Amino acid sequence: MKLKSRYGRYGGCYAPESLMPILMEIEAGFIKAKEDQSFQSEFQDLLKNYAGRETPVTYMKNLSKAYGFDLYLKREDLLHGGAHKTNNTIGQLLLAKYLGKKRIIAETGAGQHGVATAMTGAMLGMDVEIYMGAVDIARQQPNVERMKLFGAKVHSVSSGSATLKDAINDAMRDWITHAEDTYYCFGTAAGPYPFPEIVRYFQSVIGQEAKAQMLARTGKLPDAIIACVGGGSNAIGLFSAFLEDKSVMIYGAEPAGKGMDTEEHAATMNRGVEGVFHGMQSLFLQNEDGQIKEPYSISAGLDYPGIGPEHAYLQSISRVNYKTITDEEAICAFEILSKKEGIIPAFESSHALALALKLAKETLCGKTVLVNLSGRGDKDLQSYFNYRGEA
Ligand SMILES: *Cc1c(COP(=O)(O)O)cnc(C)c1O
Numbered sequence: 001m002k003l004k005s006r007y008g009r010y011g012g013c014y015a016p017e018s019l020m021p022i023l024m025e026i027e028a029g030f031i032k033a034k035e036d037q038s039f040q041s042e043f044q045d046l047l048k049n050y051a052g053r054e055t056p057v058t059y060m061k062n063l064s065k066a067y068g069f070d071l072y073l074k075r076e077d078l079l080h081g082g083a084h085k086t087n088n089t090i091g092q093l094l095l096a097k098y099l100g101k102k103r104i105i106a107e108t109g110a111g112q113h114g115v116a117t118a119m120t121g122a123m124l125g126m127d128v129e130i131y132m133g134a135v136d137i138a139r140q141q142p143n144v145e146r147m148k149l150f151g152a153k154v155h156s157v158s159s160g161s162a163t164l165k166d167a168i169n170d171a172m173r174d175w176i177t178h179a180e181d182t183y184y185c186f187g188t189a190a191g192p193y194p195f196p197e198i199v200r201y202f203q204s205v206i207g208q209e210a211k212a213q214m215l216a217r218t219g220k221l222p223d224a225i226i227a228c229v230g231g232g233s234n235a236i237g238l239f240s241a242f243l244e245d246k247s248v249m250i251y252g253a254e255p256a257g258k259g260m261d262t263e264e265h266a267a268t269m270n271r272g273v274e275g276v277f278h279g280m281q282s283l284f285l286q287n288e289d290g291q292i293k294e295p296y297s298i299s300a301g302l303d304y305p306g307i308g309p310e311h312a313y314l315q316s317i318s319r320v321n322y323k324t325i326t327d328e329e330a331i332c333a334f335e336i337l338s339k340k341e342g343i344i345p346a347f348e349s350s351h352a353l354a355l356a357l358k359l360a361k362e363t364l365c366g367k368t369v370l371v372n373l374s375g376r377g378d379k380d381l382q383s384y385f386n387y388r389g390e391a
Contacts, residue, residue: 001027005193008316011309013193014279019172022179027194029099034201039098046090047205050123051080055206057213057370062340067360070368072222073343073353074210076234076375083346083375084206084234085116089185091202093120096183103178104128106185107171109136109164110300111143112375113187118152128152131171133163140300142379161294165305168278188231189308192279196308203237206372211241214370223367224249224359227374228351229269229322230301232308234374243319249363252311253355255297256324266295268307269315269322282309298327298387299347301375329354331387334377346375347383 001024005013015023033039047053055078060071076084096104104126108114114130121128130147134156137144147154160166168191175184189199214222225242227235229252242248257265265271272283277292285293285305295305314320330347333354338344345353349372356364356371377384 001193002031003027003194003197007310007313010280010282010312011193011196012281014276014281015192016176018176019179023192023194025099026095026198030095030194030198033095033098039094043091043094046094047087051086051090052078053205054209055079057210057217059217060341063336063357066340067357069360069364069366071356072214072217072368072370073373074206074238074370075373076206077343077345077349077373078376081116081119082378083112083116084203084237085113085187086120087205087237088187088199088202088233089113089116089120092183092185092198093117093124093126095198096126096185097124099183101181101183102126103182104185105131105171105174105182107131107164107167107187109133109167109303111136111140111147112301114152114154115143115146115150117185118147118150121152122150129155129174131155131157131167131174133161133167134158135162136164136167163294164303165278165292187233188304189233189236189310190231190278190280190282190306196280196310199233200236200240200310203233204240206234206237207239207241210238210370210372218368220368221245221248222370223247224251224364225370225372226251226253226352226356227372228253228302228348229307229311230348231304231306232311234372236308236310238372239314239320243314250320251355251359252320252322253325253351254322255299255302255330255351256326257296257298259326260324264296265324266297266303266305267324268295268305269311270324272307277306280306280309283307283312298383299330299351301346301348302351323355325351325354325358327387329358331384333357334380334384343373344377345373346377347380349374350377
């Protein structure tokens with residue numbers, strides 16, 4: 001590998017030997033594409049004219065007043081596709097095209113990354129095949145229908161627990177056998193190097209825009225920034241622009257599910273143990289034998305048993321503070337933003353908002369705070385009514 005593959009002791013490239021040539025080809029292509037004017041102009045053009053960048057930063061007038069701080073949201077919910085995932089799929093599919101690959105595969109858990117990949121593949125005229133656990137297919141039907149409408153083929157994965165981690169395993173297996181003509185579009189800033197770096201790069205537009213917007217609006221940097229962490233892509237996209245700004249406090253919100261006193265959570269940063277899985281050294285929820293545990297969160301998009309390696313590193317050097325938010329706290333934030341500001345946040349993003357509202361009473365009292373609203377919550381309405389027992 002040409003670039004450094006590690007973040008402190010985390011990261012690396014624990015891939016099967018047969019994949020190493022293709023991972024090195026991707027790394028070389030990525031380094032070249034970044035410097036290539038025609039790649040950059042096509043990427044920027046699609047972000048602007050297809051996906052609708054830049055996304056606004058919106059001041060939350062009512063919540064700021066009620067909670068005693070200045071709250072701004074970075075509005076990735078307004079991006080085409082309804083979440084930040086579009087930044088990544090446009091970037092990676094253009095990279096695939098740049099490398100001459102015509103067939104795209106991807107894994108998906110809740111289906112959001114599958115939908116974003118299928119959507120972008122339709123626009124770029126590429127063949128897309130999605131790996132998805134059989135259990136997830138049954139509980140995320142609308143997303144399966146969207147993927148099919150976009151022309152993607154959906155493979156049902158029934159091995160293991162038939163969820164996200166098994167879908168990743170099967171997608172990797174497909175890739176090993178079809179590496180010459182196939183590009184694996186990974187969904188978050190995790191997996192074997194260079195994926196964490198590639199996804200970080202394509203999502204860094206969030207932080208760059210937000211920083212300039214906050215400076216223009218308030219004349220200074222925010223005192224704190226907050227994002228939810230599943231695998232960590234929307235979070236690293238925002239954080240990357242602020243890591244060197246020591247005055248800016250940075251928080252990640254991870255899912256405590258039904259509570260940290262239960263086994264039903266997905267709090268990898270707080271409860272994960274170091275290990276190697278999905279091609280990277282990072283923190284994972286695992287049992288005593290090192291077997292990966294099934295995570296739980298009401299927000300399907302945060303339901304990953306691992307975390308991108310850079311987050312594990314940022315926690316180890318205490319640059320970012322990762323705190324847990326329960327289902328109930330996230331749902332309350334979902335209701336508050338809907339009722340007070342007329343914006344329905346994704347369950348995932350509701351975790352970040354919940355953390356901001358919680359900290360407004362103490363550390364963030366009177367401060368200027370920027371929260372990444374990673375996606376919109378229309379997809380979560382049914383789950384919301386089920387949760388509140390109003391179905
Ligand atoms: C998928 C998703 C996430 C979690 O993924 P990250 O890689 O951690 O960003 C967060 N928010 C929304 C809206 C999502 O769709």
